[in-house]
Amino acid sequence: MSRYSKSLWTRRRVLGVSAAALAAPVIAPRRAWARGNEIRLGWVSPTTGPIAGFGQADDYIMAGVQEVLKDGVEVNGTTYTVNFIRKDTQSSANRAAEVASQLILEDEVHMMLSSSSADTVLPVTDQCELNEVPSVSTDTPWDAFFFARGGDPAKGFDWTYHFFWGVDQIIDAYSALWEQLDTNRKVGMLLSNDADGVSQTDPVNGMAAKLRAKGYEVVDGGLFEPLSDDYSAQIAKMRDAGVDIITGVFLPPDWTTFYLQSVQQGFTPKATTVAKALLFPAAVEGLGDHGAGMSTEVWWSPNHPYPSTLTGESSMDIATGYMAQSGNQWVQPMGYKHALAEVAVDILKRSGDPTDPGALMEAIRTTDMTTLVGPVNFQTGAMPNTSQTPVVGGQWEKGSEWPFDLNVCENEKYPEIEVQAPFRSLT
The missing domain is CATH 3.40.50.2300 (Response regulator)
Incomplete structure (x- = not known):
């Protein structure tokens, strides 16, 4: 039997209903996990506070991604709209955990995408592991993602995967x-x-x-x-x-x-x-x-030689486009934000059914692609659930x-x- 359940009454829904019961005497019916053919992806990143630089190009990167996805993603003959629900951590680990919980229990995202320092990735991925939500993260050393969360090299994690370089x-x-x-x-x-x-x-x-x-x-x-x-x-x-x-x-x-x-x-x-x-x-x-x-x-620059699987653009194309539009110099994290979206879309397309957590997890586990930042392969990482990228x-x-x-x-x-x-x- 698969350890991943498609049932609406997963751990996160039980937790969500419990929270609602504590908050009010009258419990309103909760939304069904699947709303038509909409796929909801949580996107957690710092755009304000001391580490806002990590998220300064998010608007530009997400606009390019959403333009590519404006007609949806076809999976196994069905077209799904893709909705990125973005949350700012305000450069706070506590806030990162809070918004991850909101995305899981209120927005009922199908998959979580988080990035930009351990203060974002660790609390978000912990929430996903606890609530059994498929998760892909990046932009903090894989060692922190794995060891700081108590990862066991013999077992790894059930719901959370990460790509980045290590120490x-x-x-x-x-x-x-x-x-x-x-x-x-x-x-x-x-x-x-x-x-x-x-x-x-x-x-x-x-x-x-x-x-x-x-x-x-x-x-x-x-x-x-x-x-x-x-x-x-x-x-x-x-x-x-x-x-x-x-x-x-x-x-x-x-x-x-x-x-x-x-x-x-x-x-x-x-x-x-x-x-x-x-x-x-x-x-x-x-x-x-x-x-x-x-x-x-x-870890990323206009000099990197890998093209985007989403847009076909080179790193130089993406960097110069951002600089022309924003008037700001390129920053390294923007390459990984683009790559995170690349990996997410690749997972959706290969899943067969992006509303099925088990299908998503199998697609995550078998990811093997070359993104804007380089190869991502979760079968070849230094530890389970990880993929090392070039630096x-x-x-x-x-x-x-x-x-x-x-x-x-x-x-x-x-x-x-x-x-x-x-x-x-x-x-």
């Missing part, structure tokens, strides 16, 4: 940058005390463990509180230890504060390669002239059209992504 991959990319320099191999590491940072503290699977396995000496600066205004203690520790490289996980405003204070206090390492904060051009611009030479992982290393330099451009500076593991410039030292 091993960014350490490969970072070290391929640093090996281009003459350093003492001392790395100072600082981690934000949020879901993304805490997920990297694991003694076996965390960032420090992976760096040491590569032969680097790690000076661990520990966890710091997000939006702190004084990093003097951490800077002194790194300076006194003589580290040549700084890495870790920062929110954009935290990195600006940390680095400008470092310069003021006479600490300038040879390389600063930081996750999360340095993804966005606005964060680099906030450093002024010091932004040139900052480095980070590159390379890059460096920001002064630009011509924009204040700074992000150049790919290493492609050791993914040679199909073209190198644009060699990596250089900050000193």
Whole structure:
């Protein structure tokens, strides 16, 4: 017998009716799960708050996707309209859990799509696993999706799947940058005390463990509180230890504060390669002239060679279209938002019956495609329910059209992504 039930009275409906019973003495009839031939997809992403940069291109990406789907999706001879129900997490993990619950119990979505940091993905996917809702997520390291949620490598999860890179991959990319320099191999590491940072503290699977396995000496600066205004203690520790490289996980405003204070206090390492904060051009611009030479992982760019399965566009097409319409520079997360929609539509088409949770889960499990960001295959991931996507290393330099451009500076593991410039030292 299948572990996935098509019955309307799934766990989420029982929970929903229980909640309604507690809220009011009169229980109104709930809607049937299927409303004609409409497919409802929950879309959870931060578009306001400290990590709003992850969602800044959502409107543009979703407009392009909805244009392609305006006539619906044909599945097994039946045409279904596809309705994306979008929710803003306001950059809050609690809000992410709240809107996921609303999408499940009130909107009765057929499948959940979530992205943009562990503070979004973890609470949303936990809600989906609890309430037995098919879920695909992206844009946080797969290690956080799996291990931070208590994943068992022997079992995995029943309802939630995820595609993105992992810590091993960014350490490969970072070290391929640093090996281009003459350093003492001392790395100072600082981690934000949020879901993304805490997920990297694991003694076996965390960032420090992976760096040491590569032969680097790690000076661990520990966890710091997000939006702190004084990093003097951490800077002194790194300076006194003589580290040549700084890495870790920062929110954009935290990195600006940390680095400008470092310069003021006479600490300038040879390389600063930081996750999360340095993804966005606005964060680099906030450093002024010091932004040139900052480095980070590159998981999508106009330089990526994989075309869209939805629109046929190249990464360059999508990036230039966004910049022309919005007047803003492209950002890395937009490629993954497009890819998330690609994967969702592919799942619907292959499901045979997109109103059947079991059929959706089988289609998710057997996903094997190449999206705008690269291959997605849930059968070949490092852990159950995961798929690893390409990531390379890059460096920001002064630009011509924009204040700074992000150049790919290493492609050791993914040679199909073209190198644009060699990596250089900050000193």
